[in-house]
Amino acid sequence: MVSISAISLLDLIHTKFCLVFIAVFLSLAYILKFKSPKNFPPGPWSLPFVGDLLRLKPTIIHFQLRKFAEQYGDIFSINFGSRIVVLNGLKLFKEAFIQHGENFVDRPSLPLIDDIVHNNGLVASNGYVWKQQRRFALMTLKNFGLGKKSLEPSIQAETKCLSEALGNEQGQPFDPQFVINNAVSNVICCLVFGDRFEYTDRQFQDLLRLINEAVYLEGSGWAQLYNIFPWIMRRVPGPHRKIFEHWDKVIAFVKLKIKEHKNDWDPSAPRDYIDCFLAEMEKCKNDVDAGFNEENLCFCTLDLFVAGTETTSTTLNWGLLFMIKYPDVQEKVQAEIDHVIGQSRLPSMADRPNMPYTDAVIHEIQRMGNILPLNVARMATKDTQMGEYIIPKGTMVLAMLMSVLFDESEWETPHTFNPGHFLDAEGNFRRRDAFMPFSAGKRVCLGEQLARMELFLFFTSLLQRFTFSPPPGVEPSLEYKMGITHCPKPYKLCVVPR
Numbered sequence: 001m002v003s004i005s006a007i008s009l010l011d012l013i014h015t016k017f018c019l020v021f022i023a024v025f026l027s028l029a030y031i032l033k034f035k036s037p038k039n040f041p042p043g044p045w046s047l048p049f050v051g052d053l054l055r056l057k058p059t060i061i062h063f064q065l066r067k068f069a070e071q072y073g074d075i076f077s078i079n080f081g082s083r084i085v086v087l088n089g090l091k092l093f094k095e096a097f098i099q100h101g102e103n104f105v106d107r108p109s110l111p112l113i114d115d116i117v118h119n120n121g122l123v124a125s126n127g128y129v130w131k132q133q134r135r136f137a138l139m140t141l142k143n144f145g146l147g148k149k150s151l152e153p154s155i156q157a158e159t160k161c162l163s164e165a166l167g168n169e170q171g172q173p174f175d176p177q178f179v180i181n182n183a184v185s186n187v188i189c190c191l192v193f194g195d196r197f198e199y200t201d202r203q204f205q206d207l208l209r210l211i212n213e214a215v216y217l218e219g220s221g222w223a224q225l226y227n228i229f230p231w232i233m234r235r236v237p238g239p240h241r242k243i244f245e246h247w248d249k250v251i252a253f254v255k256l257k258i259k260e261h262k263n264d265w266d267p268s269a270p271r272d273y274i275d276c277f278l279a280e281m282e283k284c285k286n287d288v289d290a291g292f293n294e295e296n297l298c299f300c301t302l303d304l305f306v307a308g309t310e311t312t313s314t315t316l317n318w319g320l321l322f323m324i325k326y327p328d329v330q331e332k333v334q335a336e337i338d339h340v341i342g343q344s345r346l347p348s349m350a351d352r353p354n355m356p357y358t359d360a361v362i363h364e365i366q367r368m369g370n371i372l373p374l375n376v377a378r379m380a381t382k383d384t385q386m387g388e389y390i391i392p393k394g395t396m397v398l399a400m401l402m403s404v405l406f407d408e409s410e411w412e413t414p415h416t417f418n419p420g421h422f423l424d425a426e427g428n429f430r431r432r433d434a435f436m437p438f439s440a441g442k443r444v445c446l447g448e449q450l451a452r453m454e455l456f457l458f459f460t461s462l463l464q465r466f467t468f469s470p471p472p473g474v475e476p477s478l479e480y481k482m483g484i485t486h487c488p489k490p491y492k493l494c495v496v497p498r
Contacts, residue, residue: 037390037392038390039388039389039390040077040083040389040390040391040392041072041073041075041076041077041085041386041389041391042072042073042076042077043068043072043076043077043078043079044068044071044072044078046078046079049081049228050081050228051078051079051080051081051082051228052078052079052080053080053081053221053224053225053228056078057221058219058220058221058224058482058483059481059482060482061374061482062370062373062374062400062402062482062486065078065086065088065374065398065400066088066400066402066403068086069086069088069400069403074087074088074089074091074092074403075087075088075092075386075387075389080224080227080228081227081228081229082396083395083396084377084395084396084397084398085380085391085395085396085397085398086397086398086399086400087386087397087398087399087400087403088400088403089403089404089407089409090404090407090409090410090433090434090436092386092387092399093399093403093404093436093440094440095386096378096384096386096397096399096441097378097399097439097440097441097442097443098440098441100384100386101441101442102381102442103380103381103382103384104378104379104380104381104384104397104399104441105126105378105381105441105442105443106126106127106378106379106380106381107123107124107125107126107376107377107378107379108377108378108379108396109379110124110227110377111226111227111230112218112223112226112227112230112240112243115230115234115244116243116244116247117299117302118295118299120291120295120296120298120299120300121133121296121299121300121302121303122134122137122299122300122303122304122446123303123307123376125291128289128290129289129290129291129296132290132291132292133290133291133296133300134446136276136277136280136292137273137300137304137446138446140273140276140277141191141273141304141446141447141450143276144191144272144273145191146191146447146449146450147449147450147453149349151450151453152348152349152453152457154187154190155187155453155454155457155458156346156347156348156457156461158183158186158187158196158458159183159346159347159457159458159461159462160346160461161183161186161199162179162180162183162458162461162462163461163462163465163466165179165183165199166179166462166465166466166495167465167466167495167497169494169495171494171495171496172494173471173474173492173493173494174492174493174495175490175491175492176317176320176493176495177313177317177490178205178208178209179199180313180316180317180320181208181212181309181313182197182199182204182205182208183199183313183458184308184309184312184313184316184454184458185197185208185305185308185309185313187308187450187454188304188305188308188309188447188450189305190272191272191273191304191308192272192273192274192301192304192305192308193257193272193274193301193305194261194271194272194274194275207249207250207253208309210246210249210250211246211250211306211309211310212310213242213246214242214243214246214247214250215306215310215483215484215485216481216483216484216487217239217240217242217243217246217483218243218483218484219482219483219484219485220239220240220483222238222239222240223240223243225240226240250302250306251298251299251302254298254301254302254305255298257274257301258274258294258297258298258301261274261275261278262278265278267279267282273301273304274297274301277292277297277300277301278297280292281293281294281297304447307445307447308447308450310485311371311372311445311447311451311485312450312451312454312455314369314371314485314486314487314488315365315366315369315371315451315455316455316458316459317487317488318365318368318369318371318487318488319362319365319369319455319459320462320468320493321476321478321488321491321493322364322365322368322369322417323463323468324468324469324470324476324493325417325476325478326417327469329361329417329419330463330467330468332357332361333357333358333361333460333463334463334464334467334498336355336357336358337355337358337460337463337464340354340355341460341464343464343498346461346464347456347457347460347461347464348457349453349456349457351460352456355460356423356427356428356429357419357423357427358456358459358460359422359429359456360419360420360421360422360423360429361419361459362455362456362459363419363421363422363432363435364417364418364419364421364422365455365459366435366437366455367405367411367421367435367437368405368417369437369486370401370402370405370406370486371437371485371486371487372401372437372439372484372485372486373400373401373402373482373486374398374400374401374402375398375399375400375401375439376439376443377396377397377398378396378397378398378399378443379394379395379396379397380392380393380394380395380397381393399439401436401437401439404434404436405434405435405436405437407434410432410433410434411432411434422435438451464498465497465498466495466496466497466498467495467496467498468493468494468495468496469493469494469496470492470493470494471492471493471494474492476491477489477491
């Protein structure tokens, strides 16, 4: 018995020793791997393996990062399984993306995104394929009217459909989110799919809901866990599974549209982006690195469809919420609309220069709506000096758009909804350097011109036709939900014809 007990004790000691050795070895390996290089930006102390995951809450991460900036300075670092440099303020934003633009043109590799798009598309791709696809997308969309007056009639037609749908609510409280999403989405759908979808189309409404939820979940803690521990998260159940399920359904929709296009494709009469891409596939058969293949067609179309739907519709939803929150601003916009446009015709982009107050309100909606507070991540393509610090090649960089849009050295009242930010002493519209809702540099949003046109035409058309107010007895709330985008929480309003 003594000898057996002794052997058991030795086995126990040996097992404990092995476990301690493994723990120490892994910890040392982690420390050596993630030891900050010389002149690396400072930041909070982080835990092994999970980094700052337990400290940073997805719902308030944009506020927490601003607090870190107060403590460590406008350039600091955090750790989400790998080192991330966070940039704050207009000066650093311009220095990184304009002065050193080529050094920060790439996207980082994120396991969650990689497992969805497989290095395809317009948003997550890099290098030659990204340059070729961005060039082609811009050229094709311009040929179909992007940034031109020729696109205006189709947007105006959609504003009429939206106004009719809102009028059908007969002044009763309702949530405008998905009808706004549908209207905005129809504009980009006409450009990429060659068709629009009725607001009563339940299948399309369900698709928009899937996109909305997937974008929200991609900003969750589960998504961050996936990016830190992909080899584990790929094998375990959890809410992160919904991200893949939702995108699979959206991707299936896009693939169906591509199949329909191939069935009746006429190369001599391109109807939309998909038709033009199919033609380019024929032209570029010998340039396989350019990405003109059917798989990439699917994901480039997906990127245009989702980006063209989500961001502008979120901004308009913030806009209507701000109008019911600040009725005096709504009244001033309507007075300017009545003076410049009247009630007998639809608003046009030609009216914009004559409507400085309305233009200022739309810009302030974009600033305060702050729909991408963290921006879309970039990656250093080479060692780059920023101030007194070095950002090593391969480091992920978050340039906080929120820090620019709320920069206290740039805005008179940064935390207050104030259209005066964009008006001079004479009431004329004025541009502001710190207004960068579409980011900047080589990765600036390629749909910026379309978004500006949509925001002006939809917003002015709605306020020309209707007055928006909160339901009786309800105080409008500016509470938000945070995913990849910063959205208003679901709210209801009343729509009354003018």
